[in-house]
Amino acid sequence: MQREIACDFRETTQVWIRNFLAPSSCAFCGMLPVVKENICDACFDDLPWNEAPLSLTPGVLDCSVAMLQYAFPVDVAIKALKFDRKLFYAPAFVEILREGRSFLPEDIDAALAVPLHWRRKTLRGFNQASELAKPLAKSVGVPVIRSVRRCKATPFQSGLAAVERAENLRQAFIAPTPIQRKHVLIIDDVITTGTTVQAVAKTLLSAGVAKVSVLAIARAGH
Numbered sequence: 001m002q003r004e005i006a007c008d009f010r011e012t013t014q015v016w017i018r019n020f021l022a023p024s025s026c027a028f029c030g031m032l033p034v035v036k037e038n039i040c041d042a043c044f045d046d047l048p049w050n051e052a053p054l055s056l057t058p059g060v061l062d063c064s065v066a067m068l069q070y071a072f073p074v075d076v077a078i079k080a081l082k083f084d085r086k087l088f089y090a091p092a093f094v095e096i097l098r099e100g101r102s103f104l105p106e107d108i109d110a111a112l113a114v115p116l117h118w119r120r121k122t123l124r125g126f127n128q129a130s131e132l133a134k135p136l137a138k139s140v141g142v143p144v145i146r147s148v149r150r151c152k153a154t155p156f157q158s159g160l161a162a163v164e165r166a167e168n169l170r171q172a173f174i175a176p177t178p179i180q181r182k183h184v185l186i187i188d189d190v191i192t193t194g195t196t197v198q199a200v201a202k203t204l205l206s207a208g209v210a211k212v213s214v215l216a217i218a219r220a221g222h
């Protein structure tokens with residue numbers, strides 16, 4: 001307990017020092033944040049938090065954690081990050097994902113960002129899931145693995161029916177080598193129908209991973 005308090009105090013002090021040296025404002029309202037990175041306490045509390053972030057999903061996923069509802073201002077912010085390069089939202093989303101740590105199984109030993117096809121990554125200049133996965137994995141204390149590739153440039157999934165999405169994603173992901181991990185945590189921005197995450201999970205399981213879970217910023221359609 002004392003160690004936790006000391007650790008919290010150290011993290012808080014580090015953020016204060018960093019904000020003093022290079023003040024960063026809240027990504028949502030533009031105010032100076034107090035403790036958290038790029039999000040003020042008022043905006044953090046006002047977000048559409050899911051009452052039950054954890055859903056135990058039968059099938060390929062061990063558990064699925066989504067912290068927020070895909071509603072305003074989360075939807076706008078996620079789109080701004082992905083399509084408008086508003087990278088200042090990423091640290092705020094990491095703060096939100098960190099709230100999900102308590103729902104995660106303890107045997108997680110690696111994190112994986114949902115991979116983008118290289119062409120889309122080149123066009124976008126970054127993979128938003130990687131921007132979230134790196135700092136989050138660090139705070140969970142596990143490495144980020146890059147063992148899964150997206151080998152097929154699938155069309156945008158939004159607006160497609162579930163059957164079309166699944167068909168689009170068939171064999172979209174590959175793991176070129178065996179992956180010796182017990183429980184991999186997939187990091188994603190939004191879970192819509194879950195077909196993307198399930199396709200990644202199937203790839204991980206067939207490469208030798210024992211269990212797969214997912215942690216996302218938001219879940220849509222619930």
Ligand SMILES: [Zn+2]
Binds near residue numbers: 027031042043044
């Ligand atoms: Zn704010």
